[in-house]
Amino acid sequence: xxxxxxxxxxxxxxxxxxxxxxxxxxxxxxxxxxxxxxxxxxxxxxxxxxxxxxxxxxxxxxxxxxxxxxxxxxxxxxxxxxxxxxxxxxxxxxxxxxxxxxxxxxxxxxxxxxxxxxxxxxxxxxxxxxxxxxxxx
Numbered sequence: 001x002x003x004x005x006x007x008x009x010x011x012x013x014x015x016x017x018x019x020x021x022x023x024x025x026x027x028x029x030x031x032x033x034x035x036x037x038x039x040x041x042x043x044x045x046x047x048x049x050x051x052x053x054x055x056x057x058x059x060x061x062x063x064x065x066x067x068x069x070x071x072x073x074x075x076x077x078x079x080x081x082x083x084x085x086x087x088x089x090x091x092x093x094x095x096x097x098x099x100x101x102x103x104x105x106x107x108x109x110x111x112x113x114x115x116x117x118x119x120x121x122x123x124x125x126x127x128x129x130x131x132x133x134x135x136x137x
Contacts, residue, residue, distance in 0.1 A: 055114035
């Protein structure tokens with residue numbers, strides 16, 4: 001069940017999210033805490049212009065690719081509460097960034113059960129599934 005602290009902040013709860021397989025969206029990571037809402041899930045909403053919905057397990061090759069293309073995810077940014085990612089960390093990645101990495105041959109493995117169905121607005125289900133992580137979320 002996705003974590004949702006919206007009620008504790010006086011906001012209405014978000015509707016139950018679904019993954020790219022049609023099931024309930026499972027958490028991606030709480031260590032490091034990920035997601036556009038920093039709720040551990042790849043939830044999205046109108047303010048999420050980057051569509052941070054693809055749950056991945058980052059690899060060294062992907063981190064190097066991302067840094068080389070202008071998005072350094074490995075350097076800590078304490079001013080934003082970001083410790084930097086290391087290979088093996090799970091993270092909610094922008095759908096367009098994942099697809100860009102796929103086309104360049106650097107796509108990290110995807111956890112379909114934790115990838116929001118909104119990813120299908122940008123990525124083909126076949127591409128996501130061909131990069132599915134072989135472990136459990």
